[in-house]
Amino acid sequence: MTGRARGRPSGWLALSGLTLVSILTGLAPSLPGPSTPAPWAAAPTAQHPGATPPAEDDAVVLTPAEVALALEFSPLPAPPPDPTNAVADDPAAARLGQALFFDPRLSGPGNIACASCHDPALGFADGRRLAKAVAHHPRHTQSLWNVAYNRWFFWDGRKDTLWSQALAPFEDPREHGGSRLQIVHTLAADDVLVRAYEGVFGAFPDVSDHDRFPAAGRPVPGDEAHPHALAWNRMTPEDRAAVDTVFVGVGKAIAAYERRLISRRAPFDVFVEGLREDDPAKQRALSASAQRGFALFAGKGRCLLCHDGPNFTDLEFHSNRVPTGEGVDPGRALGVLRLLDDPFNSSSVFADDGGASGRAKLALPAASWEVPGEFKTPTLRNVATTAPYMHEGQLQTLAEVIEFYSTLERAAAPGPHAETILVPAGLTAAEQADLLAFLEALTDESLPQALRRAPESPIRR
Ligand code: HEC
Ligand code: HEC
The missing domain is CATH 1.10.760.10 (Cytochrome c-like domain)
Structure with a gap:
């Protein structure tokens, strides 16, 4: 654990935050069964001792504990309102x-x-x-x-x-x-x-x-x-x-x-809907490999510690020790000073709620602001469409990202406030392929073409 308090938004993320805490403490109150182990203590596949081996034609290879976790990562609800922008949804x-x-x-x-x-x-x-x-x-x-x-x-x-x-x-x-x-x-x-x-x-x-x-x-x-x-x-x-x-x-x-x-209807979401509705056809939207990949994401890989909740990000800042180029980028430590100094920030007169929500937001996470070298945890939805990766584009492919986290061999030396939650995931080649299949199953490109180009006219008919 980092031992540092993190500001967490309320609403849907609170649910996954709860799960996170329960996993970390090993209590897992939301998981079924009287003594369900923390997911990463369990083998990530259905070979986990005690789990019922899946029938030949069973589309689901996750353990009940993993299923319970999957339900918390989907669906992604509609975006939260923005009280600072009166025309946000106009x-x-x-x-x-x-x-x-x-x-x-x-x-x-x-x-x-x-x-x-x-x-x-x-x-x-x-x-x-x-x-x-x-x-x-x-x-x-x-x-x-x-x-x-x-x-x-x-x-x-x-x-x-x-x-x-x-x-x-x-x-x-x-x-x-x-x-x-x-x-x-x-x-x-x-x-x-x-x-x-x-x-x-x-x-x-x-x-x-x-x-x-x-x-x-x-x-x-x-x-x-x-x-x-x-x-x-x-x-x-x-x-x-x-x-x-x-x-x-x-x-x-x-x-x-x-x-x-917005991207929120990926094969993973269809699969989770299939779990909820007990619909085997929808459950087949996620291959067995990608399902094992989810189990690794939430278990042995520990990815969910930062890529938490249905948007696969805790929306906050961390150092994942990705190697940086020349010069020191202080990341969040400088970003926050610039934010407080910004005449257009959410507590300014330009916010349509008179700055009320902004004052609360800017007062909240001050305790974790001084740590240098932290960057925002990106969403992993549609991540397969956005190579290369990381704040300096350091890693070219998702396979490279997974290998990075797996060994941390290329990781920068830990800074004075290094995240102790970041440890080599130690994934085998087969596990890395499964995790990749899972990340690729987060792709939803159903956004209408009409939103992908300039409109014929800026005036609504
Ligand atoms: C300690 C928190 C933390 C953990 C644990 C973590 N990540 Fe990340 N992840 C981040 C942060 C922060 C970034 C952005 C870092 C940067 O650019 O400097 C990131 C970036 C990424 C990116 C690049 C996304 C993009 O758009 O550039 C991918 C992919 C990714 N992580 C996947 C994973 C996977 C898979 C795991 C588990 C094996 C994992 N992460 C574990 C915090 C974490
Ligand atoms: C020169 C290329 C370039 C142009 C032009 C550009 N951006 Fe960006 N955009 C970036 C880069 C680089 C970043 C990250 C910069 C950083 O973190 O310092 C970014 C970040 C963003 C983000 C932040 C996303 C997040 O998750 O935090 C948004 C939103 C965004 N740009 C929207 C826009 C909009 C709107 C415009 C036009 C007004 C625009 N960008 C023009 C390169 C560009």
Whole structure:
């Protein structure tokens, strides 16, 4: 155990958190049978002594304890509401957001859209080891599958809402390389976008006076001589607020779109539904190998200690000791300082609940914030579609990831606060193949084609 307290969200994750605690303490109160051992104390297959050997035509090879665990990993419920974004589930906002997500005019050079790096054909990622748009980026592009479930954004958690996350790449010189003033002018020059915006958020400000509203500009902390900063700083506070309101609206619309990028009906989910309904046809959705892989995931492999719950992530930060390149990336330790300093964080005036939920959220996990070298645990849903892996794209394939955890031979030296829960999983070649089959059975690409490209118009008919 790490001995460190972790902030845990309420709701559905609390259930799996309970399971986790019970597994760790060996009490397993939710598991059937009077003395069911902790799953990883048991052999991961049906050869476990005491388990009834499966009949020839039996589709299920899991022990009752493993079945009970599987029921906790599916189904994935609808995403939690976002009280900081009043249009989070508004279809008109999502349609506008989808148009903006694919629109390269919102970038400095005019040729980069969110979709340039989050390509729907590449699992809403880019297939590269490290990201590249206007310039190279030191981190690997995260996939957008199931982002609606996250509480913190980026590998280091420096954003705490989906809409405020979307504002960062626009002004990042390595990504869109643009500025909020340029974005507002781009919208203002497009009647259809203005109408779409007004349909969702109300009146669009008049930004036609270029003395009051320069063509480009944004705050540039630490570089007040930057042309963007000079332009921004000479505006009145009222005009800056008008620009910020549109900029935040752009983020909230994009978030409404991203909330629809959901994967939750994979073969694993059909299998679990089959367990619940006692339906052998559905139970056959998961091969015996992938079932054994689930048992390893939850047992000997100990993956569930961090990839916990039906989105296969505890939504928090850990060091899994994946080897890093040159330079030290402090991860969460720096991310949290940037989050607290962020004028768009969830406790700001831009949050539609007046910052109430944000103040509670930002106060909660302070105790675990100072640990360097921690990164966000990614979801494993659709993970087979998003290679390469890890925050620097260090590992190329899922087989490599599994081998990494199995031996930890390539692991970086443990830091001063190393996670003692991370130990070599010691999986045999056959077990590694089973775990791979399980991870591959988490793929659901049924997202409609219409959500994978720019809409014909940003206005809902
Ligand atoms: C240059 C390529 C690039 C572009 C362009 C880009 N992103 Fe990203 N995106 C990344 C990288 C790299 C990360 C991880 C960065 C980090 O952790 O520091 C990321 C992270 C994210 C995340 C966080 C996911 C999570 O689970 O925490 C979201 C959401 C996201 N991007 C959405 C967007 C949106 C919306 C846009 C357009 C406004 C966009 N991105 C433009 C490369 C890009
Ligand atoms: C100590 C917590 C922890 C444990 C245990 C753990 N992981 Fe992870 N996992 C993480 C974190 C944190 C990351 C991201 C690390 C980074 O990029 O630096 C990650 C990344 C991954 C990724 C890459 C996903 C992506 O989108 O890049 C895969 C796949 C993965 N883990 C699978 C597993 C499997 C399989 C196991 C069990 C054998 C496991 N993990 C055990 C915390 C853990």
